[in-house]
Amino acid sequence: MPLVSSTPLLQTARANGYCIGAFNVHTLEMLQAVVEAAEETESPLIIQSTVGTVKHLGADYIAAAATVAANTNKVPIALHLDHCTEFETIVQCIRAGYTSVMIDASHHPFEENVRQTKQVVELAKAIGINVEAELGKVGGVEDEIVVAENEALMADPNECAEFVERTGVPTLAPAIGTAHGIYKGEPKIDFDRIDRIAKLVDVPLVLHGGSGIPEAQVRRAVSLGMAKMNVATELRIVFSDTIKDVFAKHPDENDPRKYMVPAKQALKAAAIEKMRLCGCIGKARDFR
Numbered sequence: 001m002p003l004v005s006s007t008p009l010l011q012t013a014r015a016n017g018y019c020i021g022a023f024n025v026h027t028l029e030m031l032q033a034v035v036e037a038a039e040e041t042e043s044p045l046i047i048q049s050t051v052g053t054v055k056h057l058g059a060d061y062i063a064a065a066a067t068v069a070a071n072t073n074k075v076p077i078a079l080h081l082d083h084c085t086e087f088e089t090i091v092q093c094i095r096a097g098y099t100s101v102m103i104d105a106s107h108h109p110f111e112e113n114v115r116q117t118k119q120v121v122e123l124a125k126a127i128g129i130n131v132e133a134e135l136g137k138v139g140g141v142e143d144e145i146v147v148a149e150n151e152a153l154m155a156d157p158n159e160c161a162e163f164v165e166r167t168g169v170p171t172l173a174p175a176i177g178t179a180h181g182i183y184k185g186e187p188k189i190d191f192d193r194i195d196r197i198a199k200l201v202d203v204p205l206v207l208h209g210g211s212g213i214p215e216a217q218v219r220r221a222v223s224l225g226m227a228k229m230n231v232a233t234e235l236r237i238v239f240s241d242t243i244k245d246v247f248a249k250h251p252d253e254n255d256p257r258k259y260m261v262p263a264k265q266a267l268k269a270a271a272i273e274k275m276r277l278c279g280c281i282g283k284a285r286d287f288r
Ligand SMILES: [Zn+2]
Pocket: 083, 138, 142, 180, 208, 209, 230
């Protein structure tokens, strides 16, 4: 099937108490690795790219590769643009074939976040694709967006309700204590806040900063309403470390297949482990 909007995937996940893994990819091999992981485990899949990767590879190349993946596999696959602050890039990705976009205006005051999100929601609704927006600020480094830890602000539950009501946004990423990158120690997730937000907001919620969150914490967050978990850093590290290992043993290696194939295998295994944590293994059958 062609690429699908992630809205029905995530609504089904939230209604059934599981979460869908959304994986950031930066190369063709990384994209193929997460697709193979999804197909082998019959998991619905969200492939993501950051704005930086769109600039690096080109939206058309990424969308073309994801479209081939969707057309040649049985699992439902959505292609999502992660953390975008520029309307032009959002339009460029939609035109290329993305089926989900994040408008991240969380660094602006509430009213401006509402205005920008609403603008993207109107465009996306007319085309039938998903939109994600953020409230509060997720800490850490995400591509070109840097938020210092003391700057990271938690989302206010009442503001979340008002935001969803006014923008009509179909998926919401509220800042609840997770951070981008790798955690120093355990993440301090505010589960009570997730619970309060989920009681006021019925759209699927998105957990950013999914690298290195312990299993019990992921499961608890999912049970409260988190229906999408973003994983970037951990996968990049697995992929890169495998390549470093190959060069440590064979410093003169010059055949990219000799390091890309093991890196792809390692990334695939890491993605399957995240899908298991999310509880989405076998759930592609829900969409046949
Ligand atoms: Zn994020």
